[in-house]
Amino acid sequence: EAQVTQNPRYLITVTGKKLTVTCSQNMNHEYMSWYRQDPGLGLRQIYYSMNVEVTDKGDVPEGYKVSRKEKRNFPLILESPSPNQTSLYFCASSLFVLPTADQPQHFGDGTRLSIL
Amino acid sequence: DQQVKQNSPSLSVQEGRISILNCDYTNSMFDYFLWYKKYPAEGPTFLISISSIKDKNEDGRFTVFLNKSAKHLSLHIVPSQPGDSAVYFCAAGGTSYGKLTFGQGTILTVHP
Numbered sequence: 522e523a524q525v526t527q528n529p530r531y532l533i534t535v536t537g538k539k540l541t542v543t544c545s546q547n548m549n550h551e552y553m554s555w556y557r558q559d560p561g562l563g564l565r566q567i568y569y570s571m572n573v574e575v576t577d578k579g580d581v582p583e584g585y586k587v588s589r590k591e592k593r594n595f596p597l598i599l600e601s602p603s604p605n606q607t608s609l610y611f612c613a614s615s616l617f618v619l620p621t622a623d624q625p626q627h628f629g630d631g632t633r634l635s636i637l
Numbered sequence: 638d639q640q641v642k643q644n645s646p647s648l649s650v651q652e653g654r655i656s657i658l659n660c661d662y663t664n665s666m667f668d669y670f671l672w673y674k675k676y677p678a679e680g681p682t683f684l685i686s687i688s689s690i691k692d693k694n695e696d697g698r699f700t701v702f703l704n705k706s707a708k709h710l711s712l713h714i715v716p717s718q719p720g721d722s723a724v725y726f727c728a729a730g731g732t733s734y735g736k737l738t739f740g741q742g743t744i745l746t747v748h749p
Contacts, residue, residue, distance in 0.1 A: 525680070554736065563643070563741035564681070564726060571735060579736055611680050619669045619730050619737075620683055622696070626737075628680025 523548050527612050527629035534602060535637050542597045542632050544612030550627075552615045553595040554579065555587065557608040558631075564611070570595055571618070602636045609633050640664045641729050643740035650747050656714040658743050660727035663708065667729040671737070672701060672712045675724040684725075685712070717747045 525546045534540055546553065554569035556579075566579030570589040584606055586598040595614075599606060612629045620626035642661045650656045658672075668689040673681035687694040687701045687710070694701050700713045714721055724744050730737040 556739070561646075561741060564728075564739035566736050566738070569736050577735060580738070613680070618735055619686075619732070620671065621686060622683070625683035628682070630678065630680050 523627055525612055525614050525627045525629040527610075527632050529632060530630065531633050533635040533637065536603055537601050540599050540602060540634075542599075542610060542612075542634070544595045544597065544629060545593050546595075546612075546614040546627065547593065548614060548616075548627065549592065550614035550616050551592070552618050553589065554613050555585070555595070555597050556611045556613065557581065558611065559608050567597070567610075599634075602634075604636050607634060607636045639741070640667075641727060641738045641740040643725075643727060643743050645743050646741070647744040647746070650717045650745065652719055652747055652749050653716045656712075656717045656721065656745055656747065658712040658714075658725050658727075658745065660710045660712075660740050661708060662710075662729050664729070664731075664738075665708075666731045666733060667738075668732060669730045670701070670703060670710050671728045671730075672699075673726045673728060673739075674721075675726065675742070681726055714745075717745075719747050719749050721745060722747050 555567040556564045568587040570576045610632045615626035616624045671686040672684040675681040728737045728739045
């Protein structure tokens with residue numbers, strides 16, 4: 522079954538304590554990205570990756586890091602989390618940058634982070 | 638700056654009637670547009686897309702219309718069903734871009 526798996530699904534932590542949200546896909550997709558969803562702001566892209574070792578900033582990259590050492594994994598790293606990073610995070614993957622009905626973009630089920 | 642805007646935070650429709658969700662964009666470089674549907678506790682799922690070379694695309698009960706001169710697209714759902722109740726996001730991208738830009742989302746509620 523085609524899947525994007527994020528872990529953890531929920532996390533409550535404190536300011537400054539480094540955390541990593543993992544993302545893994547089993548579809549051999551080239552393109553992966555991270556989004557955050559906030560009320561009234563919709564989905565905003567944090568980082569994206571077109572292929573292994575190729576990553577680029579999205580619209581809201583400040584305070585985040587990513588890596589793409591292998592095709593299936595795209596972890597999101599918060600080196601020093603702050604309360605304004607409290608949000609709902611989604612990882613997504615697709616074969617192409619522009620998804621189609623035949624090759625859609627698949628999203629994980631989300632990770633809810635609360636930074637106190 | 639919000640390059641993709643969904644100005645209606647919510648929409649309420651009776652079952653069997655038409656739902657029309659709207660989306661405006663400002664970037665002339667966008668040439669590809671999508672709609673996603675999102676249920677609570679799940680990630681968004683692809684619904685329908687349209688390229689700027691077309692002005693309409695249909696898939697069953699869902700039709701997307703694109704008005705390039707007005708930089709406006711809309712999603713029509715006919716007939717609406719209670720299972721269509723979800724958050725709908727429009728998104729835009731371009732062949733020269735490496736990413737998609739999403740709108741704020743519209744909560745659709747279809748009443749039985």
